[in-house]
Amino acid sequence: MHLAQNTQTRRSIAIVGAGQAGLLLGCGLLDQGYAVTMVTNRTAEDVWNGKVMSSQFIFDPALQIERDFRMNQWEKDCPATDGISFSIPMPDGSGNKAMHWHARLTAPGQSVDQRVKMPGWMKEFVARGGDLRFEDVGVEQLEALSREHELVLLAGGKGEIVNLLGRDESRSPIKQPMRQLALTYVTGMKRHDYYECVNFNLIPGVGEYFVFPALTTHGANGTQACDIMVFEGVPGGPMDCWGDVRSPEQHLAKSLEILKTFVPWEYERSRDCQLTDANGILAGRITPTVRNAVLTLPSGRKVFGMGDAVLVNDPITGQGSNNATKGAKHYYDAILARGDQAFDEAWMRQTFDALYNGYAEKVVRWTNSLLFPPPxxxxxxxxxxxxxxxxxxxxxxxxxxxxxxxxxxxxxxxxxxxxxxxxxxxxx
Structure with missing residues (x-):
């Protein structure tokens, strides 16, 4: 079902950050007659030709929001993932599974490389009448945007500017990274003999490994299917081993070495894999964080945080893009429901608290629980x-x-x- 258009209003909104949450919300608001400015520091070409940014798996309820906003341009081309599988290896190092099961999802999920999706969505944003600007944004730029627009949303999840929001300590019980993370985008993986799954492997004391199909870049204009390997190593453990990796080739070799050592059944179907491209790798650490939703500028004007700017989960449960999508829909509904009233600080706090208490808190709690040994x-x-x-x-x-x-x-x-x-x- 397409969202009905409302042409009775022309309220002006600025969004800083052209990611999953910002672009989805921006395009949705344009359809409702709002004037939307989006500011990002990376062009579509920069994103397409840059390094991978995440694993971005999206489950069906969030995919449905993309469909409703007419933002599901790659759904027919992207491999579908029909289930979840779960495995734990035997503790004796035999290479056998101590536990294994798989179950179907009620509807398939998908992963579209953000290097494919964000350039496409930028084009869609402009096609729907949005004002897309490319510049770095600091406090001075936020002040200018807040003078020109009735509402400024800070949706950029990375960079120093999001730290201005400040950490909500009461909602952020974990104070340091709990995993060393790495991504490896590959082609040539053998399929399982059952339906496509997010294949999740729990290796006690070492970390987690999960892998699933996706759609990624290929050449100058096309796309191709791939698989995304996600490594989550316990700090100081044997999967916390990416510090000495200096090249894409070493990154792939390290990935296969980990699989061969800890989950040999995954190694057997991955041993002939090749990297999708030299930029199809990533390594780093994330501290799970809930930030304050409202930033007060020196002028006293307010900026409203959204998406990854305010909710940062460890990728262990694959909820990042789902949170961003559901959060964008929540903000969209709240903005439309506001009518002609001011987007004041009380409204901002009420809007975010409703999202957090009604949905995100349970996601955060569950995700954080998986970062500790299971009870x-x-x-x-x-x-x-x-x-x-x-x-x-x-x-x-x-x-x-x-x-x-x-x-x-x-x-x-x-x-x-x-x-x-x-x-x-x-x-x-």
């Missing part, structure tokens, strides 16, 4: 999923809407209740 009741839950398909399905489809995990993930009594209920159904 006994979660080990029991994951093990039971091998024998009880309905539990595997419940866990897998929590990725679509992580709020469901609050019903069975955190409290051992809730976990036991779910296990007992589903096992009784299975036995009936």
């Amino acid at each position: 006994e009741h979660i080990v029991k839950l994951l093990g039971t999923a091998q024998q009880v398909p309905s539990i595997a399905s419940r866990i897998a489809n929590g990725f679509n809407d992580p709020r469901d995990y609050a019903n069975f993930w955190f409290d051992p009594a809730d976990t036991d209740r779910l296990i007992d209920t589903e096992m009784q159904k299975l036995a009936a």
Whole structure:
């Protein structure tokens, strides 16, 4: 269903940052008759020809928002991922699996390389009548934008400017990076003998490895299918090993070495892989952070944070682009509902708190929980999923809407209740 157009208003809004949240919101507001200015420091060519930025897997509820905003340009070309698989290796180093199951998602998810998506969305933004500007933004530029527009949104997730928002300590319990992260974009991976999955491997004491199909750049104008390897190493552990990597070739070799050592079943289907391109690699660390939603400029005018600028999750649950998408839709609804009223600080705080308390808090809590060794009741839950398909399905489809995990993930009594209920159904 296409969103109905409203041509009765011409309120002016500026968005700093041309990423998943900013471009989606900007294009949606243009369709509703708003005047939208977007400012970014990278051109479409810069993004297309640059390094990969994330793994950006998006599950169906967020994909539906893209469809509703007519922003699903690559859906027919992008490989579909139909399920979630979960494996834990035997602790004896034998290379066998101690645990393995897979379950279908209610609808497929997809990953489109941001180097493909963001240039395409920039073009769409301009085609819908948006004012796209390229410059670095600091406090001086924010002041100018706030003089020219009724609302300024800070959606850039990287760079010093987002740090001006300040960290919300009450919502950010983790104070340092919990994983050494690395991405490797490859072609030539062998397929599993079951449906396409986000293949998640938990290696106790070492970290996590997951991999899934995606659509990436190829040549000057086209795209190609690939697979994205995501490594999450416990700091100081054997997967925290990227510091000495100096070239794309070394990065690929290190990736395959990790697979061969810890998840040999993944190595067997990856051993002949090649990098998609020299820029198809990334390594770094992220501190999970919730920032304050409102920035007060020296003039006293307010800037409203959104997307990665205010919500930074570890990629371990693949929720970053989903949070950005759902957050953009939440802000879109709040802006339209505001009518002609001022976008004041109280409205900004109410809008963000509604998003955080109604959705994001549960995502943050679940994601943060996976950065620590699993408690006994979660080990029991994951093990039971091998024998009880309905539990595997419940866990897998929590990725679509992580709020469901609050019903069975955190409290051992809730976990036991779910296990007992589903096992009784299975036995009936």
